[in-house]
Amino acid sequence: MGTWGVGAFENDDALDWVAELEETLGFNLIERSLDQVNELLKDDYLEAGLAQNALAAAEVLAAMAGRGRADLPEAVRAWLEANTDQPTPKLVRVAARAVKRIGANSELAELWAATEHAAAWHDQLIDLHTRLM
Numbered sequence: 001m002g003t004w005g006v007g008a009f010e011n012d013d014a015l016d017w018v019a020e021l022e023e024t025l026g027f028n029l030i031e032r033s034l035d036q037v038n039e040l041l042k043d044d045y046l047e048a049g050l051a052q053n054a055l056a057a058a059e060v061l062a063a064m065a066g067r068g069r070a071d072l073p074e075a076v077r078a079w080l081e082a083n084t085d086q087p088t089p090k091l092v093r094v095a096a097r098a099v100k101r102i103g104a105n106s107e108l109a110e111l112w113a114a115t116e117h118a119a120a121w122h123d124q125l126i127d128l129h130t131r132l133m
Contacts (some may be wrong), residue, residue, distance in 0.1 A: 006112075006121040008059040008128065009073050013052040018075050021060070033057040035093075037098040043126060044104035054102060058128055059094040061087050067131040083121065096132040099125055 002012030011014065021029055035055040040046055050085050062068050063080055072080075103109055103125040112121040 006117055006124050007069070007071065008052070008055040009076070010072075010123070011030065011052050013049045015073070017053045017056045019024075019075055019078075020081055021056075022075050026085070027087065030057040030060060030087075031044040031091065031094075034094050034098045037101055038094060040085040040101075042105065046108075048106070048111055050110040051106045051108035052080065053099045053101045054095075055125075056111060058132060060100050061092055061095045062128060065132075092132050096129055099129045099132065 004010050009018065017029075017033065033050075033053040034057050037046060037049050059069065059072070060076060060080070062078070063072055064083075064085075068080075103122065112118050115121075
């Protein structure tokens with residue numbers, strides 16, 4: 001896992017996702033990233049990369065709703081300046097559902113559970129979910 005911290009953007013998958021986000025306008029990539037999580041059945045295997053992309057998407061939505069973290073990557077800040085549309089309440093709920101799914105049953109949750117930073121990672125998820133609500 002190319003990860004250096006518990007934050008949504010502190011891993012290689014999320015930064016690759018941000019690079020893709022920079023090339024887009026609107027919510028298509030965000031919606032697709034969240035749908036890849038939410039369309040899985042409860043017991044389906046959720047790969048870490050998909051989970052990390054969805055967490056990055058959820059963080060972008062939280063920021064668009066005025067509840068973003070201060071440590072957003074510069075590329076995300078630039079994208080937010082260029083994309084001033086507000087997410088629909090439904091899309092924000094979709095993001096919140098994805099965050100819960102990732103914390104409850106995903107490869108990413110399993111990987112973090114095996115580390116000394118499991119509690120800090122879970123705290124990040126709770127914080128993100130709260131900011132989306």
